[in-house]
Structure formats: C-alpha cells, structure tokens
Ligand SMILES: Cc1cc2nc3c(=O)[nH]c(=O)nc-3n(C[C@H](O)[C@H](O)[C@H](O)COP(=O)(O)OP(=O)(O)OC[C@H]3O[C@@H](n4cnc5c(N)ncnc54)[C@H](O)[C@@H]3O)c2cc1C
Ligand code: FES
C-alpha cells in the first residue's frame with residue numbers, strides 16, 4: 001500500500017514518519033513512533049484504551065486516520081512523568097489502587113488529564129462522564145473516579 | 159487515501175468509488191476490520207465543512223462539525239442534549255454531523271434530532287434535499303454532504319431524550335426528538351422523530367397528527383401515544399427486541415411530551 005508522510009509533535013517532540021495511507025494513529029504511534037503507552041483493546045472505539053490527546057482533546061487512536069494529525073500536537077501517557085517525580089494524577093492512581101492489570105490505565109489517564117486541564121475542580125458526575133468512553137474490567141471504576149477527584153485536591157468529594 | 163482540499167474539485171473524486179471520511183468513528187472500524195471494503199478514503203479539508211452559521215431564520219451546520227462543537231455552542235443549546243447523547247467524550251470530539259446522517263442502526267441519535275427539525279441536507283454541487291427523503295435514500299446515495307440547515311426551534315419547543323441501558327454512555331434502545339410549536343399549552347404543529355426504531359431515524363407521523371390541536375397534558379396526548387409506533391419498524395438487536403421497543407416507546411414519548419420546558 002502507498003505510504004504517505006505525516007509530521008506532528010508527539011509529547012512535545014517533532015516527529016515525522018511515513019505511514020500507510022489507511023493506517024490508524026494507534027498503529028503509527030506503537031509501531032512507527034515506538035510509543036507503546038496507548039493500548040490496543042478493540043480497534044473499534046469501544047474500550048478507550050487507545051485514548052490520546054490531539055490538541056488537548058481526547059481522541060481514540062484506533063479510529064483516527066493517522067494522516068489527519070499532520071501539524072497537530074499528540075500527547076500520550078508515554079509523555080507523562082516517569083520515575084520518582086510522578087504527576088499528581090499518576091500518584092493518585094498509584095495510591096488509590098486505580099490500576100490493577102493496568103491495561104485501561106493509559107486511556108484513563110489521558111481522559112482524566114483532558115478533564116482536569118479544562119476543569120481543575122470537577123464534580124464526581126463530571127469525572128464519571130469524562131471516563132464514560134473508557135472500559136475497565138478490573139477496578140469497578142470507583143477507585144479510578146476517587147483517584148481523579150483526589151488528584152484534583154478533592155479527596156472523597158461527593 | 160485522497161486528500162481533496164476544496165469543494166470545487168470534490169465532485170468527481172466522490173462519485174468514483176471513494177468513502178468520504180468524517181470523524182472516522184464508523185469508517186475506521188471498517189478499515190480496521192474489513193479493509194477490503196474500503197478501497198479509497200477521501201479526506202476533504204475544505205474549511206467550510208467545519209463552519210457553524212447562526213442566522214435568525216436559519217442555522218447551518220457544516221458536515222464536518224463535531225458533536226463536541228455543537229454541544230459547546232451556546233446558541234445551539236436546544237441541540238446540546240442530542241449532541242451529548244452520542245458516544246463518550248472522545249467519540250464526540252471526532253463524530254461529525256455528516257457521519258451521523260449516514261450512521262446505521264442503532265446509531266443516528268443526532269440525525270433523529272435533525273429529522274424532527276425538518277432539516278435540509280446540502281450536497282456538494284448545490285443540490286438540497288429534505289432530510290426525510292435523504293434518509294430514505296442514503297444507502298444508495300453517493301456524493302458529499304456539505305451541510306445541514308434548519309429553522310431554529312421555538313424556545314422550549316424542542317425536546318430530546320435517549321433511552322439506553324448504560325449511563326452516561328450507551329447505545330440507543332431508542333432516541334426521541336420532538337419539535338413542537340405551542341400556543342399556550344395547545345400544540346399547533348408537531349414533529350416527532352425516533353432513532354433506533356427502524357433502519358434509519360423515522361418520523362412518527364400518526365402521533366404528530368394526533369397531537370396537533372391538542373393540549374399538552376395527559377388527556378391531550380393520549381391518542382398520540384396509542385399510535386406512537388405506527389409506521390415505525392423497530393428492529394430486534396442485542397439490546398432489545400422489536401416487541402419491547404414497540405411496547406416502551408409510548409411510555410418514553412409520554413415522558414418527553416409531559417416534561418416541563
Ligand atoms: C464507541 C462508539 C459509540 C458510539 N455511540 C454512538 C451514539 O451513542 N449515538 C450515535 O448516533 N452514534 C454513535 N456512534 C456512531 C458514530 O460515532 C456516530 O454516528 C458519528 O456521528 C459518525 O460520524 P463520523 O464523522 O465518525 O463518521 P465516519 O465514520 O467518518 O463516516 C460514517 C459514514 O458516513 C459517510 N460520510 C461521513 N461524512 C460524510 C459526508 N460529509 N458526505 C457523505 N458521506 C459522509 C462515510 O463515508 C461513512 O460511510 C458510536 C460509535 C462508536 C465507535
Ligand atoms: S482500541 Fe481504540 S477504543 Fe478500543
């Protein structure tokens with residue numbers, strides 16, 4: 001299949017790749033750019049494990065035609081802090097046992113980051129709405145919702 | 159993949175064999191799972207597709223306007239509940255007005271709202287079509303939809319509700335949109351459209367007729383409820399049987415009509 005060039009910034013870094021014309025962004029990030037933080041769960045929009053931020057707004061990597069991110073800013077969990085200096089959100093997930101198997105976590109973190117960047121003091125309902133496109137088969141969601149509220153400085157908020 | 163930058167050059171590209179890309183939430187599923195069915199993706203980058211034009215007498219939404227963009231516009235507050243009913247936040251950042259018009263059952267919640275608004279569908283090349291005839295012929299149609307337009311609903315006259323098993327995000331058992339012109343509590347004109355109650359969103363014309371001239375109270379809507387699903391073709395699917403959809407539709411229609419505006 002024909003290849004087409006695409007340039008975008010990935011977690012702040014200029015990135016240029018040749019991609020298959022019909023390639024989705026998730027594939028291009030994982031196989032082309034070597035960022036395996038967004039996960040492939042379903043390839044059909046159902047699970048949200050592939051959620052990335054495009055120009056700050058959550059999008060599903062598996063359903064985004066890669067060529068459409070030309071000139072745009074893509075952020076993934078791979079660009080979040082690593083090692084001891086985790087962000088408040090990551091710390092809250094860790095301390096609140098919001099990740100069990102961890103497969104949904106990168107998508108959850110991106111959905112949560114998009115919410116908190118826009119709305120630093122969300123209500124519980126707003127948190128539930130923000131992660132409504134992300135499935136978690138392990139936690140039962142409550143620890144995730146609690147962690148996002150905790151990260152916003154509203155531990156245990158109603 | 160072909161990128162077409164202006165509408166002027168779009169016609170020939172579309173008519174050949176291409177699949178127009180909106181947000182890709184349905185088309186990219188096909189690409190991922192049945193790549194052989196999508197031989198050519200047409201990406202149209204003309205900025206007019208993203209335009210929202212608000213005029214006193216008419217609102218025009220470009221086909222590439224997303225559900226998130228509709229929900230964010232204060233002047234489109236009446237439409238926000240139907241835009242917000244589509245998928246989760248990431249889907250809404252991607253899903254377009256144009257794509258929703260083509261979305262098969264059980265999808266098309268926003269298209270149901272547009273049907274109740276008697277929207278017009280604008281095709282590239284200048285042809286315009288009533289949304290009802292568009293929906294009836296959409297599976298055979300080829301071409302690029304550039305926009306939809308409609309008369310803004312009267313204040314408090316537009317209502318929408320989506321019934322699903324999971325909240326806040328779930329696929330429709332049905333969605334219902336009603337566009338009512340009221341004089342006091344008397345219904346002068348009614349448009350009622352159902353999503354997920356047929357192969358495309360469909361109007362409940364018997365219920366519309368039964369409602370016109372009546373007052374918006376329990377007695378006034380009774381007749382409309384008994385004919386609520388006349389002319390609809392509720393499908394069986396994994397979420398609900400046709401029988402169940404048929405039985406609960408009047409209940410949900412009643413809640414929608416009696417809701418205080
Ligand atoms: C997880 C998930 C949840 C969903 N939930 C809902 C829901 O709750 N309610 C709902 O209604 N839908 C839902 N959908 C379906 C879909 O996201 C929406 O219907 C959306 O509006 C489709 O728009 P799109 O821009 O993504 O379409 P695309 O996938 O880009 O296109 C869909 C079809 O329309 C054609 N098309 C698109 N734009 C044009 C145009 N301008 N001119 C001509 N043809 C065009 C394409 O060629 C394609 O055949 C969901 C999808 C997923 C994956
Ligand atoms: S992999 Fe994209 S939504 Fe599941």
Ligand code: FES
Nearest residue numbers: 100101136137138
């Ligand atoms: S932690 Fe396993 S799916 Fe969420």
